[in-house]
Amino acid sequence: MTAPGQPLLALRGVKAYYGNVAALKGVDVEIREGEIVALIGANGAGKSTLMMTVFGAPRAREGEIRFAGRDITALPTHEIAKLRIAQSPEGRRIFPRMTVLENLQIGGTVSDAADLSADLDRVFTLFPRLRDRQHQRGGTLSGGEQQMLAIGRALMARPRLILLDEPSLGLAPLLVQQIFAAIRTLNEQDKLTVFLVEQNAHHALKLAHRGYVIVNGEISMQGSGRELLQRPEIRAAYLEGGVR
Amino acid sequence: MPREGKLDRPPDLPAALKEAAIAALVAFGLFVLLIGIRTDQGPTGALVFTTRFGALAAIVAAVFVATALRALFWRRIVLAFGSVAPIPIKRSAARLANYAAAAFLGFALLVPIVFYGNRYLLDLGILIVTYTMLGFGLNIVVGLAGLLDLGYVAFYAVGAYSYALIAQYFGLSFWICLPLAGLLAAFAGILLGFPVLRLRGDYLAIVTLGFGEIIRFVLLNWQSLTGGPNGIPGIPRPSFFGLPFNASEHGFAATFGLHYSPTHRIVFLYYVILTLALLTNWVTLRLRRLPIGRAWEALREDEVACRALGVNTTNTKLTAFAMGAMFGGFAGAFFATRQGFISPESFTFTESALVLAIVVLGGMGSQLGVAIAATVMLGGFELFREFHQYRMLVFGIAMVAIVIYRPRGLVATRAPSVSLGKPKDISAAAVGDARTETPA
Ligand SMILES: Nc1ncnc2c1ncn2[C@@H]1O[C@H](COP(=O)(O)OP(=O)(O)OP(=O)(O)O)[C@@H](O)[C@H]1O
Ligand SMILES: [Mg+2]
Numbered sequence: 001m002t003a004p005g006q007p008l009l010a011l012r013g014v015k016a017y018y019g020n021v022a023a024l025k026g027v028d029v030e031i032r033e034g035e036i037v038a039l040i041g042a043n044g045a046g047k048s049t050l051m052m053t054v055f056g057a058p059r060a061r062e063g064e065i066r067f068a069g070r071d072i073t074a075l076p077t078h079e080i081a082k083l084r085i086a087q088s089p090e091g092r093r094i095f096p097r098m099t100v101l102e103n104l105q106i107g108g109t110v111s112d113a114a115d116l117s118a119d120l121d122r123v124f125t126l127f128p129r130l131r132d133r134q135h136q137r138g139g140t141l142s143g144g145e146q147q148m149l150a151i152g153r154a155l156m157a158r159p160r161l162i163l164l165d166e167p168s169l170g171l172a173p174l175l176v177q178q179i180f181a182a183i184r185t186l187n188e189q190d191k192l193t194v195f196l197v198e199q200n201a202h203h204a205l206k207l208a209h210r211g212y213v214i215v216n217g218e219i220s221m222q223g224s225g226r227e228l229l230q231r232p233e234i235r236a237a238y239l240e241g242g243v244r
Numbered sequence: 245m246p247r248e249g250k251l252d253r254p255p256d257l258p259a260a261l262k263e264a265a266i267a268a269l270v271a272f273g274l275f276v277l278l279i280g281i282r283t284d285q286g287p288t289g290a291l292v293f294t295t296r297f298g299a300l301a302a303i304v305a306a307v308f309v310a311t312a313l314r315a316l317f318w319r320r321i322v323l324a325f326g327s328v329a330p331i332p333i334k335r336s337a338a339r340l341a342n343y344a345a346a347a348f349l350g351f352a353l354l355v356p357i358v359f360y361g362n363r364y365l366l367d368l369g370i371l372i373v374t375y376t377m378l379g380f381g382l383n384i385v386v387g388l389a390g391l392l393d394l395g396y397v398a399f400y401a402v403g404a405y406s407y408a409l410i411a412q413y414f415g416l417s418f419w420i421c422l423p424l425a426g427l428l429a430a431f432a433g434i435l436l437g438f439p440v441l442r443l444r445g446d447y448l449a450i451v452t453l454g455f456g457e458i459i460r461f462v463l464l465n466w467q468s469l470t471g472g473p474n475g476i477p478g479i480p481r482p483s484f485f486g487l488p489f490n491a492s493e494h495g496f497a498a499t500f501g502l503h504y505s506p507t508h509r510i511v512f513l514y515y516v517i518l519t520l521a522l523l524t525n526w527v528t529l530r531l532r533r534l535p536i537g538r539a540w541e542a543l544r545e546d547e548v549a550c551r552a553l554g555v556n557t558t559n560t561k562l563t564a565f566a567m568g569a570m571f572g573g574f575a576g577a578f579f580a581t582r583q584g585f586i587s588p589e590s591f592t593f594t595e596s597a598l599v600l601a602i603v604v605l606g607g608m609g610s611q612l613g614v615a616i617a618a619t620v621m622l623g624g625f626e627l628f629r630e631f632h633q634y635r636m637l638v639f640g641i642a643m644v645a646i647v648i649y650r651p652r653g654l655v656a657t658r659a660p661s662v663s664l665g666k667p668k669d670i671s672a673a674a675v676g677d678a679r680t681e682t683p684a
Contacts, residue, residue, distance in 0.1 A: 095541070
C-alpha cells in the first residue's frame with residue numbers, strides 16, 4: 001500500500017530522447033491507486049514513448065519516475081516489471097510461435113509459480129475465448145484475440161498497475177466494448193490501477209476517472225474524464241466526427 | 245480452397261516453355277565452361293584441350309525438359325498432396341512424428357547388434373550420433389533461444405582439448421574428465437556470451453564466427469600447452485568401468501569370458517555417445533518446459549516484450565550459451581577419446597557450418613528433425629563418397645531443394661511445452677499427442 005495521498009506512479013519532469021530527438025519534453029503525470037487514467041493525443045505525440053519510459057526503454061534522460069514511492073528511473077526493465085507494473089504494449093507483441101498458454105506463462109514470470117493455475121483461471125474467466133484457444137499458436141489468433149492475450153499476459157503478473165497501449169486498436173465495435181468492460185471490471189472488482197493510452201478518446205475519457213492530453217511530447221491538458229470530454233478544444237481535436 | 249480454380253484451367257504451355265528456356269539458358273551459362281570444355285594433361289605434360297559439347301547439350305536439354313514439366317504439373321501435385329493439409333491430416337502428422345521418433349530411437353539402439361560385423365557402418369553410426377548430439381546442443385542456442393552462433397565448433401574444441409589435457413596431465417579417467425570438459429566448455433560459452441549480449445542477427449553471427457576462429461588460433465599457437473599444429477597424440481581410451489578394452493587378462497573381454505575383439509570398444513563407444521545424445525535430448529525437452537526454456541523461446545520471438553514481462557534477458561542468453569556449449573563440450577570430450585588424437589585441424593569453420601546446417605535443415609527447434617538431418621547429411625556424404633567429384637554438387641542441390649520446398653526444415657512442427665488437463669478441441673487434441681516424452 002502506498003501512503004495516503006502519495007501517487008502510485010509519478011513522473012516528474014521526464015524527458016526522453018530517440019537519439020537526439022526529444023520525444024518527451026518534461027512530462028508530469030500522477031496516477032493514484034485505484035484510478036483509471038487515460039492518456040490521449042495525436043499520432044506521434046509521445047503516448048507510447050511515455051509508457052515505455054516507465055519501463056526504462058527509452059530511459060528518461062532527465063526527471064524522475066517513482067512507483068509506490070520508490071525511484072525506478074534507473075532500474076533495469078525486468079526489475080521494474082518485478083515491482084508488478086505490467087503492460088500490454090503497442091502492437092501487442094505477443095510471442096507468435098508459442099501457444100496461448102505459453103504466452104500466459106511467460107506473463108507469469110514475476111509471479112509465484114504456485115499461483116499459476118489460479119492466475120490462469122482468472123484470465124480465462126475474463127476472456128473465455130482464450131481458454132478455448134489455449135493450445136493455438138499466438139500468431140494465428142485473430143487481432144481481437146491477440147489483444148485479449150496481450151492483456152491477459154500482463155494480468156498474469158498480478159500487477160498493481162497495468163499500462164494499456166491502444167487496447168482497442170483494430171477491433172470491431174462489439175469487441176471494443178468487451179475490452180473496455182473487462183478493464184472496468186478489473187478496476188472495480190480487483191482494484192487494479194489502469195493507465196490507458198487510446199485513440200478512441202470518447203470511450204477512453206468516459207471510462208477514465210482522469211485524463212491527460214499530450215501534444216508534441218508535452219502534457220497540454222489534464223482533468224477528470226467528464227471535464228475533458230466537455231472541453232471544446234478536445235471535442236474539436238479528438239472527438240469531432242467520432243462517436244457522439 | 246481458393247486455388248482450386250487454377251486446377252481446372254489447362255496448363256499454360258507458352259509460359260512453361262518460356263520458363264524452361266530461361267532455365268536452359270542459365271544452365272548453359274553455368275556449364276559451358278564447367279562441362280563443355282575440359283583440359284587434360286597430355287602425354288608430353290602439356291595441357292590438352294578437349295570439348296564435350298555432347299554432354300553439355302544433354303544437360304541443358306535435361307534442365308529444359310525438367311523445368312517445363314515442373315512448370316506444367318507441379319501445381320497439380322502440390323494441390324493433390326496438399327501443402328495446405330486439412331486438420332485431420334495434420335493431426336495424424338503429429339502422431340506420425342511420435343511414431344517416427346520411437347522407431348528412430350529403436351533403430352539407433354539396435355544398430356550395434358544388427359551391424360555388429362560391419363566396422364565401417366558402426367563408425368558411421370558413431371559419427372552420425374556425435375553430430376546429432378552437437379545438433380541438439382546448438383539447437384538450444386539457435387533453435388530455442390534464436391541466437392545465431394557460427395562458432396559452435398569452439399566449444400567442441402574446448403571440450404576435446406580439456407579432456408585430452410586433463411587426462412594426460414592428471415591421469416583422470418574419462419568419466420571424471422567428461423563433466424569437467426563440459427564445465428570448461430560452458431565457461432567458454434559464458435565468456436562468449438558477455439560481449440555479444442547486445443548483438444542480434446548478423447552482427448551476432450559475425451562475432452561468434454570470429455570466436456570460433458580465435459579458439460582455433462589459440463590452439464594452433466599455444467604450442468607449449470596444446471602442441472600447436474601437431475595436436476595431442478596418445479589420448480587415453482575410455483575403459484568399461486575400469487576394464488580396458490584390450491586382450492590382457494584384466495581386459496573387458498577376459499573378465500566377461502569373451503573372445504577379445506576390437507569391435508567391443510567400438511560398440512561401447514557407440515552406446516556412450518548414444519547415451520550422451522539421449523541425455524542432451526532429455527535435458528532439452530525438460531528445460532523447454534521449465535521457465536528458463538520458455539524464456540529462451542520467448543527471447544527468440546521478442547526480446548523487448550520479454551524484458552517488459554520481467555524476464556532477465558542477460559541471464560537467459562548466458563544460460564543458453566552455457567547450456568549449448570556444455571553439450572558441445574561433452575561431445576568434444578567424446579571425440580577426443582574416440583580418436584585418440586586431436587589437432588586444431590578437426591575444429592575448422594566447416595564443422596560449425598555442418599552442425600548449423602543440421603539444425604536449420606532439421607527445422608529449428610525440432611529434436612527429431614535434427615536427428616534425421618544428421619543422418620541424412622552424414623549418411624549422404626558417405627553414400628556419395630564414391631562419386632566424390634559430384635558430392636558437393638548433390639549436397640548443394642539437396643540444400644537448395646530443402647530451402648525451396650521445406651523452408652522451415654524437414655520437421656517444421658513445434659510441440660508446445662505445456663498443456664492443461666484433457667485436450668478439449670481439435671487443435672488441443674492434435675498437440676496433446678505431441679506432448680508425450682518422446683523427442684518431437
Ligand atoms: N524507436 C524510435 N526511434 C526513433 N524515433 C521514434 C522511435 N519511436 C518513436 N519515435 C518517435 O517519437 C515520437 C513519439 O512516438 P510515439 O510512438 O510515442 O507516438 P504515439 O503518441 O504513441 O503515436 P501513435 O498514436 O501513432 O501510436 C514520434 O515522432 C516517433 O516518430
Ligand atoms: Mg503509440
